[in-house]
Amino acid sequence: MRPLTLSRLLVQCAILSAVLFIVVVVALKLGAVPVSLYGLGHDLLRVLFRQTSQLSSEYQLIIFDIRLPRILLGIFVGASLSVAGASFQALLRNPLADPYVLGVSSGAAVGAIIALIVEPHLALAPAVAALLTPVGAFLGAALTVTAVYFLGLREGQIDSGTLLLAGIISASFLQAIIMFFMSTLTGGNYRGMAFWMMGELSTPPQRIVSLILRFGFFLAAAAIYTTASDLNLLLAGEKEAMHLGVDVRRVRLVVYIAASLLTGLAVSVSGAIGYVGLLVPHVMRLLFGSDHRILLPTAAFGGAIAVVVADTLARTVVSPAELPVGAMTAIAGAPLFLYLMRRRLA
Amino acid sequence: MIAAGSGLAAFLFFATCLCAELQAQTPSASPPPATLYKDYVDEAGRPVRVPQPVQRIVSLAPSLTETIYALGLQDRLVGDTDYCDYPADAQKKPKVGGAINPSLEQVVALRPDLVLVTKGLNRVETVNALDGLAIPSYATDPHTVQEIISSTQRLADVLGVPEAGVALGADLQRHLTDLQQRLSVLPPRRVLFIVWSDPLISVGKGTFIADAMRLAGATSIVDSAQDWPHISLEEIVRLQPDFLVFAASHSESGQNDFDVLAERPGWRGLEAVRNRRFAVISDAVNRPAPRIVSAIEDLARQLHPEAFSAQPGDDKEKKIPPPAQPQPSLFVLDSSIQVPALLEVCACAL
Numbered sequence: 001m002r003p004l005t006l007s008r009l010l011v012q013c014a015i016l017s018a019v020l021f022i023v024v025v026v027a028l029k030l031g032a033v034p035v036s037l038y039g040l041g042h043d044l045l046r047v048l049f050r051q052t053s054q055l056s057s058e059y060q061l062i063i064f065d066i067r068l069p070r071i072l073l074g075i076f077v078g079a080s081l082s083v084a085g086a087s088f089q090a091l092l093r094n095p096l097a098d099p100y101v102l103g104v105s106s107g108a109a110v111g112a113i114i115a116l117i118v119e120p121h122l123a124l125a126p127a128v129a130a131l132l133t134p135v136g137a138f139l140g141a142a143l144t145v146t147a148v149y150f151l152g153l154r155e156g157q158i159d160s161g162t163l164l165l166a167g168i169i170s171a172s173f174l175q176a177i178i179m180f181f182m183s184t185l186t187g188g189n190y191r192g193m194a195f196w197m198m199g200e201l202s203t204p205p206q207r208i209v210s211l212i213l214r215f216g217f218f219l220a221a222a223a224i225y226t227t228a229s230d231l232n233l234l235l236a237g238e239k240e241a242m243h244l245g246v247d248v249r250r251v252r253l254v255v256y257i258a259a260s261l262l263t264g265l266a267v268s269v270s271g272a273i274g275y276v277g278l279l280v281p282h283v284m285r286l287l288f289g290s291d292h293r294i295l296l297p298t299a300a301f302g303g304a305i306a307v308v309v310a311d312t313l314a315r316t317v318v319s320p321a322e323l324p325v326g327a328m329t330a331i332a333g334a335p336l337f338l339y340l341m342r343r344r345l346a
Numbered sequence: 347m348i349a350a351g352s353g354l355a356a357f358l359f360f361a362t363c364l365c366a367e368l369q370a371q372t373p374s375a376s377p378p379p380a381t382l383y384k385d386y387v388d389e390a391g392r393p394v395r396v397p398q399p400v401q402r403i404v405s406l407a408p409s410l411t412e413t414i415y416a417l418g419l420q421d422r423l424v425g426d427t428d429y430c431d432y433p434a435d436a437q438k439k440p441k442v443g444g445a446i447n448p449s450l451e452q453v454v455a456l457r458p459d460l461v462l463v464t465k466g467l468n469r470v471e472t473v474n475a476l477d478g479l480a481i482p483s484y485a486t487d488p489h490t491v492q493e494i495i496s497s498t499q500r501l502a503d504v505l506g507v508p509e510a511g512v513a514l515g516a517d518l519q520r521h522l523t524d525l526q527q528r529l530s531v532l533p534p535r536r537v538l539f540i541v542w543s544d545p546l547i548s549v550g551k552g553t554f555i556a557d558a559m560r561l562a563g564a565t566s567i568v569d570s571a572q573d574w575p576h577i578s579l580e581e582i583v584r585l586q587p588d589f590l591v592f593a594a595s596h597s598e599s600g601q602n603d604f605d606v607l608a609e610r611p612g613w614r615g616l617e618a619v620r621n622r623r624f625a626v627i628s629d630a631v632n633r634p635a636p637r638i639v640s641a642i643e644d645l646a647r648q649l650h651p652e653a654f655s656a657q658p659g660d661d662k663e664k665k666i667p668p669p670a671q672p673q674p675s676l677f678v679l680d681s682s683i684q685v686p687a688l689l690e691v692c693a694c695a696l
Contacts, residue, residue, distance in 0.1 A: 011484075032442075032443070032448075032449040032451050032455075033451045033454075034454040061479060062451040062454050062455060065479055066450050066451045066454065066479070078657075118425060119430040130474075183576065184572075188493075202447065202450070202471075202475075202477055202479060203474070203475060315449070319449065320428075320443040320448070320449035320452040321439055321443035321444045321447050322447040322448075322449060323449070
């Protein structure tokens with residue numbers, strides 16, 4: 001492992017934020033309605049200088065009320081999934097671990113669907129009712145993580161193989177429950193649900209929900225970052241890390257809770273977007289090394305870039321119709337995963 | 347120190363994102379220009395403030411597009427979905443994507459006064475997103491043929507052409523009344539309406555299609571509370587329908603559907619298949635729009651030809667216009683029928 005210097009870290013973060021910035025500008029430009037790059041730059045400058053009255057009202061609505069919130073949502077969802085994936089992989093010392101594989105995404109989907117089912121039966125104020133689905137998704141994610149954690153214990157110790165198996169089995173069990181709900185229940189907004197299960201960013205969440213997502217991301221990512229050096233030592237093995245003075249129990253608890261929070265938040269606003277949490281950390285490891293003090297921030301940027309790119313494609317490939325972004329990440333992600341795997345074997 | 351530095355870098359970036367939107371929120375606060383409004387409650391129970399007069403309409407469902415044309419408002423229709431294919435002119439309107447996944451920005455760019463949605467096809471999320479952008483949307487939700495007519499009349503009121511709604515409603519009503527007179531003495535045929543043949547999907551009793559069957563002198567043998575139930579062939583063989591009913595864009599393709607089914611193992615167990623008793627009607631029956639009445643008449647003629655043989659007593663009988671020429675349609679891909687198909691896609695994807 002190369003020694004970490006502040007300048008190296010800052011250079012890498014600067015490169016990635018430049019890439020992300022370019023991606024965001026391109027994503028703002030592309031869409032069903034053509035916007036010229038010149039007009040876009042003009043409008044962006046005007047917004048920055050608060051001369052908002054000079055914007056043409058159509059563009060303003062399309063760029064600032066539709067595209068920008070969606071891109072920001074993509075940034076936070078991608079960063080959350082990717083940081084969660086990187087920390088699960090370190091914690092379980094298994095390159096296959098990610099929120100999707102561990103069943104957390106499916107748990108969140110079940111929670112969201114149950115919330116959709118009970119919502120009409122509860123007389124709730126509209127503001128509360130709108131929060132019910134994200135809350136349901138978060139509870140579903142949290143319950144699944146807890147269940148998978150206990151199923152993965154072997155003689156009081158987490159066994160990463162057992163845990164992964166428990167996650168995979170839980171995921172397919174939860175998928176079956178979703179299919180059962182969707183084919184037996186009548187009425188309701190199940191059409192939307194089916195689309196949502198593949199992951200999509202086209203539905204802007206309530207303002208309060210997106211604020212919770214952002215602050216939750218900072219909180220959880222910061223909590224995971226405090227354990228970055230410990231995660232490095234954990235790569236050598238739990239016993240070894242313990243001998244080197246790492247409080248493994250504490251690290252495990254912090255990372256587990258924070259990573260579940262990240263996943264639950266992301267899934268509750270975007271549905272199940274696969275491959276981001278699995279692949280982006282691997283790519284970042286190849287590019288920047290496996291020091292978690294660098295990996296965690298770069299993975300956040302990488303996840304944000306990946307999801308914004310995928311969502312821009314989802315918006316434009318069959319424009320003016322839209323694809324679920326989960327389909328885009330899977331189409332691009334699965335071949336990339338196979339390529340990385342073969343390369344490692346070679 | 348280094349850790350703090352990188353954390354700070356990442357934090358700064360994401361904090362900039364946060365501010366970017368907080369600033370961007372400001373322009374959206376500008377109030378809309380003062381116009382006249384009229385308040386309505388739509389069929390989903392939501393209050394809708396409709397600008398008067400409604401000059402620019404975007405339709406997010408094929409049935410609503412047809413209704414707009416039937417009311418003679420096609421010049422005010424500024425956008426519709428990829429699946430709005432009837433009448434042919436509707437295909438030339440600017441498209442906003444599918445009914446389930448329309449492009450919001452395309453809708454915004456068309457500057458609609460009112461967006462029309464239907465609860466049975468469009469998604470709640472789309473309606474919520476339109477609300478968030480302060481674009482008024484009006485939802486219809488008909489479940490029977492009578493409700494299709496009354497819903498059309500209400501929509502005509504909202505769009506400012508109540509007379510056109512009354513005239514259209516009266517015309518449809520006259521056709522239905524005539525049909526009821528002809529069919530009243532005949533026992534209903536027991537039919538299986540085939541929405542999708544693989545897997546076998548039919549219609550539940552709560553759908554407007556089941557109601558259309560009743561008006562055409564038929565009863566659906568499927569008695570399900572689900573709207574688009576998945577039926578087992580065993581159950582169909584036990585119930586032995588008199589007729590199979592296909593909705594198709596062309597009568598040949600309906601014939602084709604029947605031939606394919608007849609070749610499948612088990613289907614020979616149906617008397618209706620052995621005797622080639624089936625009806626093919628226009629896929630207009632799939633859309634809750636005024637054209638459904640002609641599809642009902644068409645089905646009635648095929649199921650009860652005896653009721654339509656020349657009757658000298660019918661002196662002042664208006665000639666029933668021939669059923670509208672079925673249009674090539676992709677509608678099944680976009681209707682609620684898509685749910686089972688989507689489920690399969692999901693099942694594979696997850």
